[in-house]
Amino acid sequence: MAQVNYIREMYYEKGMSYAEISRATGHDAKTIKKYINKANFNTPPKPPKKLGSKLDPYKEEIDTWLKADKHERRKQRHTAKRIYNRLKDIYAEEFDCSYRLVAAYVKERKLKIYNGEGDFYLPLQHIPGESQVDFGQADFYERGIRHMWEENDIVLLSVCRKEKNKTPKRDIKAKNRMNDWIKHGHERQKDL
Structure with a gap:
């Protein structure tokens, strides 16, 4: 901006021509003319062109x-x-x-x-010795026919047992016991 003010001062106060200012500053005469004629240098930049997407x-x-x-x-x-x-x-x-x-x-x-459907979350925690089950609904296709997985069907998602000094054999036994408990509990629910 200081250079622009200096060029404008040479033109308006000292009365120098475009060519004389060009020789003194080393700028092109067209640039000198632009600086002298432009009143506002704070013009907003052009918005970038929105290019198309491959999608x-x-x-x-x-x-x-x-x-x-x-x-x-x-x-x-x-x-x-x-x-x-x-x-x-x-x-x-x-x-x-x-x-x-x-x-x-x-x-x-x-x-x-x-539009904001389902904006809540529940933390997923695996507490040692507990399991997580899903009582939801889902569709699946079997031989091209759409079936609905019912709400009361139980699926064991995970059994997490993390305690010190437990061997893998004990973990497998714990998972088997948990699966048996869920299976029998599910059968008891059907009987009711």
């Missing part, structure tokens, strides 16, 4: 899948990995997007589509 041809199809998923149970919805694999299967050679590009777009769209 643009596929976005409409992804949005369709995600909107259809809104009517499915949470565990049956498309993940970014599933969408990526589906696009690779459908478009084979012409699909050249990376997984990260697909995952970023899916994350952005899910936030807009689901």
Whole structure:
């Protein structure tokens, strides 16, 4: 800015021409003219051009899948990995997007589509000697037929036994006892 003020001073106060100022400062005459004629040097920069994404041809199809998923149970919805694999299967050679590009777009769209659904989290804790079971719902396909996994079916997800001086044999016995307990408890529930 000091250089601009110096050039303007030479032109307005000393009465020098563009060519004389150019020789004195070493700047081109067009640059000198621009500095003299410009009143405000604080013009905002031009916004960057928004370039198209490689994913643009596929976005409409992804949005369709995600909107259809809104009517499915949470565990049956498309993940970014599933969408990526589906696009690779459908478009084979012409699909050249990376997984990260697909995952970023899916994350952005899910936030807009689901609009804050499921904004709570429960901490997953494995307390020694306890197990975690899932009483949820899920669909699965067997020989092309869609079946629903019922709420009252129990699945043992993990048994975690971390105590000092316990041998692997004892851990296996503890897991077997836990599985037996759950199996018999489940049978007792069916009898009621």
